[in-house]
Amino acid sequence: MAAVYRAAPAEALRIVPLDAFTAIYHRASGITHLVGPPVPEILTALGPDGLTLPALIARLGDTYDLLDADEAALGARLDELVAAGLVRTA
Amino acid sequence: MKHVFSVRIGPVGFRVGSDWRAPIRQLAALYAGYPQPEDGVPDFTVRLFAQRPWRRVIRPAVMIGGDFMIPDAAPLPLAQGLLAAEMAMNLQMALGQRRYLLLHASAVERDGRVLLMTGESGSGKSTLAALLSQRGWRLMGDEFALIDPVTGLAHAFPRLVSLKNAAIAVAEAAMPQARFGPLLEGTPKGAIRHLVPDAAAVAAMDMPGKPALLLFPRFGFAPDIRDVAPGEVFMRLTQASTNYVAMGERGFDALTRLVLSIPAQAIDYPDTKHALAQVEALWEAL
Amino acid sequence: MSVGANGWLLARILRSPGDAAALDATGWTALIAIARAEQMIGTLAWRLHGTAMPPAVARILADARASADHGRTLALWEAEAARRALAPLGVPVVLLKGTAFVAAGLMAGQGRSIGDLDILVPRGSLDAVERALLENGWEWVKPDAYDDAYYRRWMHELPPLIHRDRDRMIDVHHTILPLTARITPDAQGLLAESVPLRAEEKGGLAMLSRTDVIVHAAAHLFADGDLAGGMRNLWDVHCLIEEFGVEGLVERAEHHGLGDAVGRALRLAAALYGDGATLSPGDRACLRRVTARDGWGSATRPWTRLAFYIRSHWLRMPPAMLARHLWTKWRKQSG
Structure with a gap:
């Protein structure tokens, strides 16, 4: 079964869009992340219920027109977000 | 410490203690007209001290200390004692300020x-x-x-x-x-x-x-x-x-x-x- | 107040926060400087929370509480990062010292400043733990062949590692005293008796048992340092005893060969923060050393300090080895 990725719960993050960049404060680590697209879009798409990687790609394509997302690259991005605590697996 | 100077700069109170009179006298002259720390309790303490007692008089070198310190900060000659005090006060702010x-x-x-x-x-x-x-x-x-x-x-x-x-x-x-x-x-x-x-x-x-x-x-x-x-x-x-x-x-x-x-x-x-x-x-x- | 401006002032206020009402501006100023020097300003701030104090002091202590809260967040995240890195190994990971106290929500952790992450793992797993940490972003602090060999051969921990992104150090211990010390605590027993912190998480983290955690605090105070940080360490001991009691503590301490250290730690903690104790001349010397601060936060009584530094190295290493260690260090400094 493919892993399900969920965004960290809303109360765990402070998300402030600045311009093309978004500032995200991760409460559990006290670390600020300055991120560009598609990270905010990924977090919104995953939501608290979560998606598998293929489902996420489909959702990003539908909602944000990111049709060229490649699975390996997006998977690597997700792993970084998991390491940072912004996304959880299982 | 032997020589003491207290001052409030904006919302921040300092207390500077020194083994030597000169830096304290310079601070007092330059900060004349500034108020004292609120309630008499400074936010930060700064110390200007000699590493060894005899270094107060022989080739006097000012070590910088205080509530917040960086290890191995190089001493300054006594002629630059005022600079040492200013650096030490800045250091307290840089390392210790949490209100602003x-x-x-x-x-x-x-x-x-x-x-x-x-x-x-x-x-x-x-x-x-x-x-x-x-x-x-x-x-x-x-x-x-x-x-x-x-x-x-x-x-x-x-x-x-x-x-x-x-x-x-x-x-x-x-x-x-x-x-x-x-x-x-x-x-x-x-x-x-x-x-x-x-x-x-x-x-x-x-x-x-x-x-x-x-x-x-x-x-x-x-x-x-x-x-x-x-x-x-x-x-x-x-x-x-x-x-x-x-x-x-x-x-x-x-x-x-x-x-x-x-x-x-x-x-x-x-x-x-x-x-x-x-x-x-x-x-x-x- | 009859207490002079030294470590006893801090001890007295921690023991009886109500006594702070008698402090004048000079007293508050000294108390704050001493508490900062002992890295106990957060502890003091929590202890005095809600009591009457001048507004300037209230602001300073509010900042200290916020700072300690943030420190707690960083410490717990560091523990979580280590848990994630080490979970695949399936070995027990026991949090030590401050991180354990805050993770378990203990009184000793309230407002406590926390520096490095200290963990205890089985000695046989050291290589695997080291590899897993290196693969997950930790790096050696200083690649120095002599220190490295010294650590690996004689110390009770790996040379310190630092995380390249988060800039936080981790000390990986396999026992609680250096192998050079004449006392060898039961390291396997420490692990065997450790208590899971969050039972629901597989491959989770643990802390030492309620008796071992006190034994460790005492061992750390006398054998792993020169009594530096003693006021904070003894506050840990005091709080742990308040919460866990002393049942079985003497037996457990004897089991580890640390009966004397624990006995003395209990007496010193009682003298500083509790109801007092009958003190030996040695106890009094320790207390003089531990409370040696002036109203500016400066260390006083340098001769006492030096004596304790030599003594602490003596305890950790047999004499011939001490000579070799100092010689090598000295040659490097002069070279």
């Missing part, structure tokens, strides 16, 4: 609104702040701007303005009536001379102001002005803040709010005349 988000920036105020200028050493932010204080602006500080995370207001921290190298002559010429400290030659940062903020700056130092404009000055380039986008401002200010990380979520709140509420421009200038004209023009256009 600290931006490495100069700040001047007009009509209750604050102009912040941030940049590397040599960008001219101290000199510009000092010169603007001669032209109808109130000097709030040349080194640290204090942003209150609760109100978003900038608080003044008008310590002695630290003029370095070429800036010394520029300020002396522009402000013949101002009070200066002794000329300190051969410091780790070259020649340094401290300028005493004018009486108006000291009298109004408890009055915070609303940030209105942020500039990134750069000295030694052809005149140029460009907008800086919020994302870049945010990144540059996290680097220009000594306590952003330590402030945690309050730092995040203060900084995102500041970045989203005021315009930011980078200004390049070949000389202070250009810079002052650029600043006035940008301020008028707000």
Whole structure:
């Protein structure tokens, strides 16, 4: 079964869009992340219920027109977000 | 300690203890007219001490200590004791300040609104702040701007303005009536001379102001002005803040709010005349 | 107040926060400087929370509480990062010292400043733990062949590692005293008796048992240092005893060969923070050393300090080895 990725719960993050960049404060680590697209879009798409990687790609394509997302690259991005605590697996 | 000096600079109280009389006497003269720490309890303690008892008299070298210290800080000769005190006070702020988000920036105020200028050493932010204080602006500080995370207001921290190298002559010429400290030659940062903020700056130092404009000055380039986008401002200010990380979520709140509420421009200038004209023009256009 | 401006002032206020009402501005100033020097300003701030004090002091202590809260967040995240890195190994990971106290929500952790992450793992797993940490972003602090060999051969921990992104150090211990010390605690017993912190998480984290955690605090105080940080360490001991009691503690301490250290730690903690104790001349010397601060936060009585530094190295290493260690260090400094 493919892993399900969920965004960290809303109360765990402070998300402030600045311009093309978004500032995200991760409460559990006290670390600020300055991120560009598609990270905010990924977090919104995953939501608290979560998606598998293929489902996420489909959702990003539908909602944000990111049709060229490649699975390996997006998977690597997700792993970084998991390491940072912004996304959880299982 | 043997010799003691206490002072309040803006909202921050200091106590400086010294093994020698000279630095304390200089501080007392230069900070004459400043108030005492609130309730008699300073926020920070600074110590100027001899590493060994005999080093008080033989080749006296001033070690810097206090509530917050960096290990292995090199001592300064006693002739630079005033600089040691100023560095130690800055160090307490840089390492220990947790009430305000600290931006490495100069700040001047007009009509209750604050102009912040941030940049590397040599960008001219101290000199510009000092010169603007001669032209109808109130000097709030040349080194640290204090942003209150609760109100978003900038608080003044008008310590002695630290003029370095070429800036010394520029300020002396522009402000013949101002009070200066002794000329300190051969410091780790070259020649340094401290300028005493004018009486108006000291009298109004408890009055915070609303940030209105942020500039990134750069000295030694052809005149140029460009907008800086919020994302870049945010990144540059996290680097220009000594306590952003330590402030945690309050730092995040203060900084995102500041970045989203005021315009930011980078200004390049070949000389202070250009810079002052650029600043006035940008301020008028707000 | 009859207490002079030294470590006893801090001890007295921690023991009886109500006594702070008698402080004047000079007293508050000294108390704050001493508490900062002992890295106990957060502890003091929590202890005095809600009591009457001048507004300037209230602001300083509010900042200290916020700072300690943030420190707690960073410490717990660092523990979580280590848990994630080491979970695949399936070895027990026991949090030590401050991180354990805050993770378990203990009184000793309230307001406590926390520096490095200290963990205890089985000695046989050291290589695997080291590899897993290196693969997950930790790096050696200083690649120095002598220190490295010294650590690996004689110390009770790996040379310190630092995380390249978060800039936080981790100390990986396999026992609680250096192998050079004449006392060898039961390291396997420490692991066997450790208590899971969050039972629901597989491959989760643990802390030492309620008796071992006190034994460790005592061992750390006397054998792993020169009594530096003693006021904070003894506050840990005091709080742990308040919460866990002393049942079985003497037996457990004897089991580890640390009966004397624990006995002395209990007496010193009682003298500073509790109801007092009958003190030996040695206890009094320790207390003089531990409370040696002036109203500026400066260390006083340098001769006492030096004596304790020599003593602490003596305890850790047999004499011939001590000579070799100092010689090598000295040659490096002069070279």
